[in-house]
Amino acid sequence: MTAAVSKNVKDMTFEDFCRAVFDTTKRFDKPEVLKGIRVVSTTQYILGPSCAAYLAELGAETIKVELPKRGEPMRHTTPFNEPFLYPLSRWMPDKGTGLGFFGANPNEYFLSLDFHKPEAIQIMKRLAAKTDVFAENYRAGTFDRWGIGARQHMQVNPRVIYQWMGGFGGWGPGRNRASYDILGQAQGGCFSITGWHKEYGGMPSKQTIWIMDYWGGAISAFNILASLYWRDNVSGKGNFLEYSQVHGAQRHLTDFIALYGKTGIVPQRFGNWEPLLCVHGILKCGKSSYPNSKNPQEQEVGFCLVSAYKDEDFAKLCKLINRADLAKQYPTHADRVAADAQSAIYPELDKWAADKTKEDVDKACKAAGILSQPVLNSKEVSASEHWKLRGTIQWIDDPTFGDVQTQGPAYQLSETPGRIRWAFKPVGADNEYVLSKLCGYSGSAIADLEQKEII
Amino acid sequence: MPFKDASLILQCPKCDTINYLDPFTFWNFKGKIKCAGCDAVFAYELKDGHRQAPPAETKGPHDKVPGFAQTKDWKPITTPGKVAVGPQAREDFQGKPIPITKSIRGKRVSGSPLKAEDLVGSVPKFFYSGNA
Numbered sequence: 209m210t211a212a213v214s215k216n217v218k219d220m221t222f223e224d225f226c227r228a229v230f231d232t233t234k235r236f237d238k239p240e241v242l243k244g245i246r247v248v249s250t251t252q253y254i255l256g257p258s259c260a261a262y263l264a265e266l267g268a269e270t271i272k273v274e275l276p277k278r279g280e281p282m283r284h285t286t287p288f289n290e291p292f293l294y295p296l297s298r299w300m301p302d303k304g305t306g307l308g309f310f311g312a313n314p315n316e317y318f319l320s321l322d323f324h325k326p327e328a329i330q331i332m333k334r335l336a337a338k339t340d341v342f343a344e345n346y347r348a349g350t351f352d353r354w355g356i357g358a359r360q361h362m363q364v365n366p367r368v369i370y371q372w373m374g375g376f377g378g379w380g381p382g383r384n385r386a387s388y389d390i391l392g393q394a395q396g397g398c399f400s401i402t403g404w405h406k407e408y409g410g411m412p413s414k415q416t417i418w419i420m421d422y423w424g425g426a427i428s429a430f431n432i433l434a435s436l437y438w439r440d441n442v443s444g445k446g447n448f449l450e451y452s453q454v455h456g457a458q459r460h461l462t463d464f465i466a467l468y469g470k471t472g473i474v475p476q477r478f479g480n481w482e483p484l485l486c487v488h489g490i491l492k493c494g495k496s497s498y499p500n501s502k503n504p505q506e507q508e509v510g511f512c513l514v515s516a517y518k519d520e521d522f523a524k525l526c527k528l529i530n531r532a533d534l535a536k537q538y539p540t541h542a543d544r545v546a547a548d549a550q551s552a553i554y555p556e557l558d559k560w561a562a563d564k565t566k567e568d569v570d571k572a573c574k575a576a577g578i579l580s581q582p583v584l585n586s587k588e589v590s591a592s593e594h595w596k597l598r599g600t601i602q603w604i605d606d607p608t609f610g611d612v613q614t615q616g617p618a619y620q621l622s623e624t625p626g627r628i629r630w631a632f633k634p635v636g637a638d639n640e641y642v643l644s645k646l647c648g649y650s651g652s653a654i655a656d657l658e659q660k661e662i663i
Numbered sequence: 664m665p666f667k668d669a670s671l672i673l674q675c676p677k678c679d680t681i682n683y684l685d686p687f688t689f690w691n692f693k694g695k696i697k698c699a700g701c702d703a704v705f706a707y708e709l710k711d712g713h714r715q716a717p718p719a720e721t722k723g724p725h726d727k728v729p730g731f732a733q734t735k736d737w738k739p740i741t742t743p744g745k746v747a748v749g750p751q752a753r754e755d756f757q758g759k760p761i762p763i764t765k766s767i768r769g770k771r772v773s774g775s776p777l778k779a780e781d782l783v784g785s786v787p788k789f790f791y792s793g794n795a
Contacts, residue, residue: 289759289760290761291760291761291763291774292774293773293774294773294774294775294776294777295773295777295781295782301776301777301778301779301781301782302776302777302778303776304776404711404712408712409670409686409711409712409713410712411686411712608773609772609773610766610770610772610773611765611766611768611770611772612766612772613766613767
């Protein structure tokens with residue numbers, strides 16, 4: 209605990225105590241919890257990069273290795289091919305990096321390296337010899353074939369934590385297949401339970417954010433930290449870690465797997481309602497919160513979460529929508545959680561909300577003592593003081609790209625907070641820094657590598 | 664289920680062209696659809712993704728064309744006018760990079776293509792000078 213805080217800590221309210229110890233304006237005055245840990249990340253898209261990003265946010269010196277010139281594929285993805293940040297690299301100033309690259313690559317150093325060249329393999333081995341963590345998400349066995357896999361690195365550096373991430377794992381029937389977030393959600397079973405109720409068409413729905421990639425990245429970072437603990441406090445040995453995305457996806461199926469195992473029931477999609485609780489879902493509100501906006505994206509109607517599954521809350525909700533008869537018809541939770549009951553209740557709630565904005569619905573529910581929350585969009589989240597105060601959304605003055613809004617760490621550590629130092633950098637921006645510091649290359653040797661298109 | 668009975672697929676009774684009705688456009692729809700293969704026009708109605716009756720041939724003009732189509736032997740039909748352009752998220756969407764020099768709050772951001780001489784090391788000179 210810092211001295212300034214500990215002096216008066218006993219007199220503080222809990223809220224003031226939290227505000228003081230987590231003060232986001234003092235993040236850069238405090239130490240970083242993973243300072244001294246070096247990570248080499250040869251990752252692409254989101255699954256692998258997000259793992260490295262979580263470690264970089266906590267202060268690990270993270271070196272991202274990409275193919276020269278154009279970098280990894282995620283740099284070339286951006287919403288509807290519109291927003292880019294320039295330059296892509298010193299070699300391609302007229303090309304940019306798409307915003308798809310955001311969020312999974314902060315605080316990293318960027319090295320370009322063409323793994324197909326023998327000299328590049330030697331550089332990779334030199335890096336592995338001086339690193340604590342090596343993270344990659346190429347297809348299983350690719351790096352092993354190239355001589356830079358777990359086996360080879362752990363011969364050079366027995367203390368390295370080698371984290372492989374991918375679709376199916378290094379062994380088993382799916383071993384040779386590649387994966388993406390959407391494939392993980394499909395094969396893991398997530399789509400079978402996410403999507404429209406059968407009365408609304410029954411189509412599965414994908415989660416638009418790369419939720420299986422970010423989840424896998426977080427789990428991988430978690431396993432890396434556990435392995436570092438085991439290495440430094442127990443064994444002195446490295447570790448070979450494997451994360452399979454499709455297996456990670458099914459880990460979310462929770463009670464559905466148990467339900468099938470016990471009864472043979474195959475759970476189906478239930479839309480924005482909830483099989484376990486009623487009322488506990490999302491209502492469609494018939495009016496837009498921004499009816500006069502020139503931006504059509506803002507003109508869409510709103511949605512509001514309402515949770516009133518306890519008997520007394522449900523009675524309040526029925527009274528609010530002038531349908532006290534529903535409370536009499538479905539007096540207990542067992543009555544109203546049944547599928548037929550939900551099919552009767554939710555349309556009545558939607559009817560009530562049809563002439564209201566999401567704010568109107570939220571205000572009415574709160575006044576009646578019912579839990580509710582308007583479904584916020586990116587504009588509203590960006591404007592929310594709650595996120596800004598806690599530093600989870602922030603504007604940063606990026607040294608390369610200027611004024612950009614980005615997410616900060618979603619957690620708080622009082623003594624060793626995570627932080628965003630920069631959003632990302634152009635391809636190969638730190639070639640000279642990394643190759644001279646870790647591999648002992650001179651300026652002329654680095655220029656030679658560049659001329660031979662090795663970097 | 665055969666294609667001819669599927670809700671979001673209109674298999675033309677005349678030429679067997681498979682017309683895919685993308686959910687974004689057709690989820691709730693009542694109107695006339697033009698077959699991408701033979702230009703025949705069909706009355707069609709969908710509610711919440713379920714079709715209400717088999718397609719009935721009618722006279723033009725049509726209201727919509729399918730989002731994607733293919734011939735009976737699986738060759739895609741992409742001719743403009745036969746199939747619709749992709750659903751657009753914004754009215755001004757053209758799918759081309761939009762150069763910007765300022766963020767939404769009015770501060771400088773490197774959102775425009777640069778030339779080699781604009782670079783100082785790896786930092787855009789533009790960012791220093793403010794010249795796009």
